[in-house]
Amino acid sequence: MDFRFVAERVTAPTDWCFQEPHHVFVVHRRGDLASMEIEFEDGPSGPCLPRVGDVWVIPAERRYAALARGSTVGFCEITVPTAIFGGRDVNPRVGHADTLLHRLVDRLASQALQEGAAAQLFRQSLAQTMQMHIADLYPATDVRRRLAQPKRSMEIHDQQIVIDYLHTELDHRIDLNRLADLVDMTPSTFLPAFTAAFGTTPHQYLIEQRIARAREMLSASSVTITEIAAALGFSTPSHFSTTFKRRVGMSPTSYRTLSAGA
Numbered sequence: 140m141d142f143r144f145v146a147e148r149v150t151a152p153t154d155w156c157f158q159e160p161h162h163v164f165v166v167h168r169r170g171d172l173a174s175m176e177i178e179f180e181d182g183p184s185g186p187c188l189p190r191v192g193d194v195w196v197i198p199a200e201r202r203y204a205a206l207a208r209g210s211t212v213g214f215c216e217i218t219v220p221t222a223i224f225g226g227r228d229v230n231p232r233v234g235h236a237d238t239l240l241h242r243l244v245d246r247l248a249s250q251a252l253q254e255g256a257a258a259q260l261f262r263q264s265l266a267q268t269m270q271m272h273i274a275d276l277y278p279a280t281d282v283r284r285r286l287a288q289p290k291r292s293m294e295i296h297d298q299q300i301v302i303d304y305l306h307t308e309l310d311h312r313i314d315l316n317r318l319a320d321l322v323d324m325t326p327s328t329f330l331p332a333f334t335a336a337f338g339t340t341p342h343q344y345l346i347e348q349r350i351a352r353a354r355e356m357l358s359a360s361s362v363t364i365t366e367i368a369a370a371l372g373f374s375t376p377s378h379f380s381t382t383f384k385r386r387v388g389m390s391p392t393s394y395r396t397l398s399a400g401a
Contacts, residue, residue, distance in 0.1 A: 141218040144248055148211045158202040162219040162229055165195040166244045170212030177205045182231030192241040196232035215244045227278040242307040243269050268303050293336045297322040309349050310372040350386045358398040364391050
């Protein structure tokens with residue numbers, strides 16, 4: 140897959156047109172539009188305003204055109220080879236909210252100018268995660284069959300989608316409805332399915348991952364306790380220290396001292 144990050148001023152009416160041999164995913168990253176009219180070959184057409192985090196899916200060989208006007212907008216165009224879907228069709232989508240893909244794209248953008256082997260590996264990891272997410276979530280499916288047989292367990296690819304999302308949201312509060320939406324489940328079926336798959340609740344899993352990340356940061360960096368607490372979504376340094384000591388058996392300061400002497 141290839142990624143192109145675009146910032147464009149659209150104070151005057153601006154045309155966007157696509158008809159490519161590959162699929163194109165467009166992730167709206169920032170900015171507001173006053174108006175946008177779209178025309179999709181064999182797909183939705185009419186007025187449609189994107190929100191931050193929305194995804195447009197333009198299948199290969201399908202013609203898509205839009206006339207937009209507003210302020211400066213930022214978006215990411217993702218070139219997705221048809222081979223990724225193994226011959227399966229992809230349906231056109233407009234205004235599809237995909238929090239995970241949006242977060243992954245933003246993380247990739249933040250690393251674009253970073254140099255060194257570690258930054259390159261991180262970018263490759265983000266791209267691979269996006270490819271798996273897109274391949275799992277966006278092939279055409281029989282919606283009627285899916286609604287007639289609601290899922291009550293999480294398959295391996297569902298588990299990976301949830302794990303990837305949680306790992307990008309370590310510094311945020313989690314929303315059960317959003318987690319359930321990621322894998323086409325209701326909150327009432329998602330919670331027991333998650334517990335059965337991971338042996339813990341989503342909240343406890345997130346805390347465990349935050350503490351694991353904190354241990355890495357304490358061992359390998361000089362970042363302050365206050366900065367670690369903020370980076371991992373704890374409300375206060377005191378809350379972080381209390382949670383860390385309860386899970387690890389010692390304070391963050393003691394853990395850092397012990398790690399430095401190891």
